[in-house]
Amino acid sequence: xxxxxxxxxxxxxxxxxxxxxxxxxxxxxxxxxxxxxxxxxxxxxxxxxxxxxxxxxxxxxxxxxxxxxxxxxxxxxxxxxxxxxxxxxxxxxxxxxxxxxxxxxxxxxxxxxxxxxxxxxxxxxxxxxxxxxxxxxxxxxxxxxxxxxxxxxxxxxxxxxxxxxxxxxxxxxxxxxxxxxxxxxxxxxxxxxxxxxxxxxxxxxxxxxxxxxxxxxxxxxxxxxxxxxxxxxxxxxxxxxxxxxxxxxxxxxxxxxxxxxxxxxxxxxxx
Ligand SMILES: Nc1ncnc2c1ncn2[C@@H]1O[C@H](COP(=O)(O)OP(=O)(O)OP(=O)(O)O)[C@@H](O)[C@H]1O
Numbered sequence: 703x704x705x706x707x708x709x710x711x712x713x714x715x716x717x718x719x720x721x722x723x724x725x726x727x728x729x730x731x732x733x734x735x736x737x738x739x740x741x742x743x744x745x746x747x748x749x750x751x752x753x754x755x756x757x758x759x760x761x762x763x764x765x766x767x768x769x770x771x772x773x774x775x776x777x778x779x780x781x782x783x784x785x786x787x788x789x790x791x792x793x794x795x796x797x798x799x800x801x802x803x804x805x806x807x808x809x810x811x812x813x814x815x816x817x818x819x820x821x822x823x824x825x826x827x828x829x830x831x832x833x834x835x836x837x838x839x840x841x842x843x844x845x846x847x848x849x850x851x852x853x854x855x856x857x858x859x860x861x862x863x864x865x866x867x868x869x870x871x872x873x874x875x876x877x878x879x880x881x882x883x884x885x886x887x888x889x890x891x892x893x894x895x896x897x898x899x900x901x902x903x904x905x906x907x908x909x910x911x912x913x914x915x916x917x918x919x920x921x922x923x924x925x926x927x928x929x930x931x932x933x934x935x936x937x938x939x940x941x942x943x944x945x946x947x948x949x950x951x952x953x954x955x956x957x958x959x960x961x962x963x964x965x966x967x968x969x970x971x972x973x
Contacts (some may be wrong), residue, residue, distance in 0.1 A: 709735045709870055709902045710756065714761065717748075717755055717926075719763065725751040727768070729928045731921040733870070733904055738896050739936065740913035741906040743923035749906035750797060752923070753874050756817035757794045758784050758902065772871065791869030797878065798845045799856040803848030807839055810847050810858050814865030825865075832861040835891045853884035860888070866893075870902045871895075877909040914938045 708731040717726040726748045733739040741754050755767050758779045769936045772779045774792050782790070800862060801810050815825050833840035842850050847858055856876055861873060871890075876936050877885040893916050895901050907913035914920055914934045922930040922943070930937070937943045 707735050708732050710904065711771070711773045712752065712756065713757055713771045713773075715752070715772060716766055716768045717760060717765060718763040719730040719751075719760075721766075724756070724926065725765070726926040729926070731919075731928055731931055732918075732920070733902055735902055735917040736896070736900045737795055738903040738905065738916060740910075740911045740917035741904065741923060742908075742913060743772060743906075743922055744908065745922040746925075748926040749908075749923060750874055751926075753794060753872050753906055755779075756872060757787055757792060758782060759794070772844075777903055785839060788866055790869070792872065793866045793868035793870070794865045794872040795859050795863045795874065795876070797874035799852065799859045799876075799878075801847040801855045801858050801862075803846065806844050807847055807850060807854070807858050808843040808961075811839070811861050811865055814862030815838070826868070828865055832864055835864075835895055851884075851891065853880050853887065856880065856884075856888060857891070868901065870904065873905040875906055875908060877907060877912060885912055889913075898935065910943075914943075937966065 712729055712731050715726050715729045716724070718724050729748065729752050731739065731741075741752060743749050749758070751765065754763065755766065755806055756772055758781060760766055762784075767780055775790065777790075779787060783811055783905075783937075802813065805813065808829065811829055812825060812892070815828065833843070838854055839857055839861055847855060850858070860871075860873070860876070871892075876888055876892075879916065880888070889912055892903060892905070905913060905917070914937055917934040919932065920934045920937050921928050930943070
């Protein structure tokens with residue numbers, strides 16, 4: 703049995719859609735409390751499916767976990783409704799930065815706190831905390847979300863999730879379609895949140911360079927199977943990871959260029 707320091711256990715999970723399409727066939731990893739774990743892999747590797755299984759959202763997409771177990775705080779997630787998991791502190795930001803475009807940034811944030819009980823003073827306190835982590839949202843608090851940038855919408859989606867006061871924040875591809883500097887801002891804020899509040903974070907990313915820079919541990923998925931897990935710092939150094947997931951050949955010359963900034967990508971290393 704994993705100890706109390708493990709908040710999430712994913713053990714040999716197999717999943718299908720429509721009882722026909724196999725999306726996962728053997729995904730395992732553990733997330734320790736207070737850590738950031740990055741789930742890496744190419745398009746279609748099974749990252750989103752894994753995250754949806756964690757939040758028990760697969761049935762909503764005619765999907766299902768066929769075998770294996772996922773335990774959040776020791777409890778089997780398949781026995782709990784997604785809303786109950788949110789109330790228990792497991793909150794997911796789905797891919798695609800979903801915001802209510804016709805509401806202001808602040809109204810979007812407040813909507814994230816609706817499910818929980820809380821007095822106005824508490825809500826204001828939580829809003830202030832979110833503005834401290836994402837100062838750009840404070841500047842745009844009265845702007846309609848539909849008129850804010852992609853990065854600000856992603857920050858709003860994360861901020862709205864934070865209004866539920868999560869213990870485990872699950873993020874699906876927060877970097878998608880955003881400029882490298884904005885991606886940096888978002889990951890820096892996530893790291894700060896993690897360090898200062900102890901929030902555990904599970905983040906699926908195709909942008910392996912950024913994810914490995916900020917995560918404590920990482921798991922690599924290939925065709926629905928977890929093929930590699932370890933400390934992010936160690937994975938960053940592995941030639942095979944550098945070659946296949948950081949977009950570099952395993953040549954000594956290119957290895958030297960790993961984290962040098964380039965004009966198109968402030969990380970230097972492309973995904
Ligand atoms: N709603 C769905 N119905 C049927 N098949 C699906 C559905 N969602 C995903 N799949 C399939 O499951 C497999 C895993 O997809 P998934 O979206 O989990 O991968 P991913 O690693 O998140 O990729 P991406 O980065 O492109 O989102 C793929 O073969 C995909 O086509």
